[in-house]
Amino acid sequence: MFEVRYTDLAARIGRLETPHGAVETPAFVPVVHPVKQTIAPQFLKKMGFDLVITNAYITLKQYGDEARKRGIHDIIGFDGAVMTDSGGYQVLEYGSVEVEPADMAQFEKDIKSDIPIPLDKPTGYGLPYELAKEYVGTTLANCDTTLRTVGKTDAIWIGPVQGAEHFDLVEHSARALDDMGFQMMALGSPVELMEAYEFATLARMIAHAKKAIPAKPVHLFGAGHPLTIPLAIALGCDTFDSASYMLYAKDDRYMHANGTVRLGELAYLPCQCAVCASYTASELRSLDRDRRMVEVARHNLHVLKAEVDATKQAIMDGRLWEYVMQKARAHPKLMEAVQLFANDEFGYLAEGTPAFKEKAIFFFDAIDQHRPEARRYRKLVSEFASRKKSLVLFPEGEVHPFYSTRGFREIAKKFPDAQIATYNPFLGIIPAEISDVFPASHNVTARAERDVADYPTFVESLTGFVANNGFSDIMAVADPFMKQAIAEAKLKARVEDYSDHVIERL
Numbered sequence: 001m002f003e004v005r006y007t008d009l010a011a012r013i014g015r016l017e018t019p020h021g022a023v024e025t026p027a028f029v030p031v032v033h034p035v036k037q038t039i040a041p042q043f044l045k046k047m048g049f050d051l052v053i054t055n056a057y058i059t060l061k062q063y064g065d066e067a068r069k070r071g072i073h074d075i076i077g078f079d080g081a082v083m084t085d086s087g088g089y090q091v092l093e094y095g096s097v098e099v100e101p102a103d104m105a106q107f108e109k110d111i112k113s114d115i116p117i118p119l120d121k122p123t124g125y126g127l128p129y130e131l132a133k134e135y136v137g138t139t140l141a142n143c144d145t146t147l148r149t150v151g152k153t154d155a156i157w158i159g160p161v162q163g164a165e166h167f168d169l170v171e172h173s174a175r176a177l178d179d180m181g182f183q184m185m186a187l188g189s190p191v192e193l194m195e196a197y198e199f200a201t202l203a204r205m206i207a208h209a210k211k212a213i214p215a216k217p218v219h220l221f222g223a224g225h226p227l228t229i230p231l232a233i234a235l236g237c238d239t240f241d242s243a244s245y246m247l248y249a250k251d252d253r254y255m256h257a258n259g260t261v262r263l264g265e266l267a268y269l270p271c272q273c274a275v276c277a278s279y280t281a282s283e284l285r286s287l288d289r290d291r292r293m294v295e296v297a298r299h300n301l302h303v304l305k306a307e308v309d310a311t312k313q314a315i316m317d318g319r320l321w322e323y324v325m326q327k328a329r330a331h332p333k334l335m336e337a338v339q340l341f342a343n344d345e346f347g348y349l350a351e352g353t354p355a356f357k358e359k360a361i362f363f364f365d366a367i368d369q370h371r372p373e374a375r376r377y378r379k380l381v382s383e384f385a386s387r388k389k390s391l392v393l394f395p396e397g398e399v400h401p402f403y404s405t406r407g408f409r410e411i412a413k414k415f416p417d418a419q420i421a422t423y424n425p426f427l428g429i430i431p432a433e434i435s436d437v438f439p440a441s442h443n444v445t446a447r448a449e450r451d452v453a454d455y456p457t458f459v460e461s462l463t464g465f466v467a468n469n470g471f472s473d474i475m476a477v478a479d480p481f482m483k484q485a486i487a488e489a490k491l492k493a494r495v496e497d498y499s500d501h502v503i504e505r506l
C-alpha cells in the first residue's frame, strides 16, 4: 500500500496505492469544496495533483442519497484519488455536527472515498489537559466504531491523531490507532499552530507522533504555507492538505517560496508560472475580482507544487538538511523550530538519513553539528581505539582525506609512534585512519571565526577521545578554536600556533 523509495532525515519519497491510482508522496493535497469549488478538480489533476481532499459532511448535507449513488469522484468531478474529511473541522469551528460516527463511516464507504477519515473530535490548540484527554478518548471510540461499521474495504482508512501540545496524548493516540489497524495516520488540527506561527510546537507534535508510528504514512492537516512544507516533510509527513491557495487568493495574497505578499505591494511578479507569464503585476491587479481570485489561486497552487518538488529534489540530492536550514532563514519562528533538531527528541531524523551520500554535505552554522551525519561520525570516533600513547592534533585543510595530505605525511615521519588526528568544529576529532569515512572526507565547511561555547559536541569529542585512549602526551597544532577547546576541556597539552613551517619547528 505504501512503498518508500528514497529517504533523507525523516522524509521519504514514496508511493501510496489507492483504489483510484497511485499517489507519489510527499504530496500537497488541495482542498476541494464539494459545492462551491471555483478551480475545476480536473485542472488540479492536470497540474500534477493526484490526490485531493473534500468534505464528506458537507457532501452528505448537500447531496445525501445522490452522492451514495454517484460516488464522490463524480460529485466533485475528479478521477484521481480522493481523501474525505468527515466534519472534524466543523466540530472544531461550531462544536458539533448532526451525524453519528457509524453513519458517517457508512456514508464515506458508500461514496467510495479512497482515503476516508472517521468523524473525529479535534483537540485544537490550547485545550486544558483533562479536556484534551476526553476528546482523544471520544475520537478513539469513534475510530473503533468506524472500523467495526465498514469492515474490510479497499480504502485506506486514516486514524486521526489528537492531543496537540499534550505530547503524551499524541503518542497515546497514535499508538492506539496503530493497534486498531489504521494504515495511515493524520495529525490533527495544527491550523491554530500554523496561524500563530507556533512551528516549534508543531515540530514537537510531529516528532512525538512519529516516535509512536515511525513507518506508516502520515498526513498533516492544514499545512498550506510554502514555508512549512520542507519542515513538515523533513519531520516525516507524507501528505498535507490545505485550502490556503484559495483562502489567500480571496484575500488578494500572492504566495512565493518564502511567504505571501499582498497583490497591491507587488511591482513585479517573481514567478514564471502560466499565470505570471501572461500578466504584469498591474494587469493582474486590475482583473475583475472573480477572475483575479482564480488566477491568483492557480499561481498559489503552482508555488505549493514547486515547493513540494524542490523539497523532493533535495531528498534525492541528500541535501534536505541544507534545504530546511535555508528555508528557516525566511522566518524567525521557523528558525526556532529547526534549532530544536539539536535535542534528542529529534534523534529519529537519523533513521532515514543515508549512511553515505554521493554529494559532499555542507557545514555552515552551529546547528549543523547536530545533523545526523555528524552525530554518527562522532559516535564512530567515540568507539575508536588507538594503541598509541601520544596524540598529535593538526588543523583540517581543504584536501580530504587527511591521510592523503602532505601535512599528514610530514607529521607521520616526524612522530611515527603518535596517534595523528585532525579536527573539524562540526565533526569533532578525526583520527587519520578513519579520515576517509563519510562525511569526514565528504564535507565542505564554511571558514569562520567560531566560539567553542557554541560547539559543545566538539569539546565532548575531544575530551572523550583523550579519555578513552588514555594519551599521556598531547601536542596540538591549534587554531584559535582548538585553543579555546583545550582550555574548555582543561587538557594538559603542548600547544603550537599553526604556520607554514610549523612541522619543521615541532
Ligand SMILES: [Zn+2]
Pocket (backbone or CB within 6 Å): 271, 272, 273, 274, 275, 276, 277, 299, 302
Ligand atoms: Zn506564478
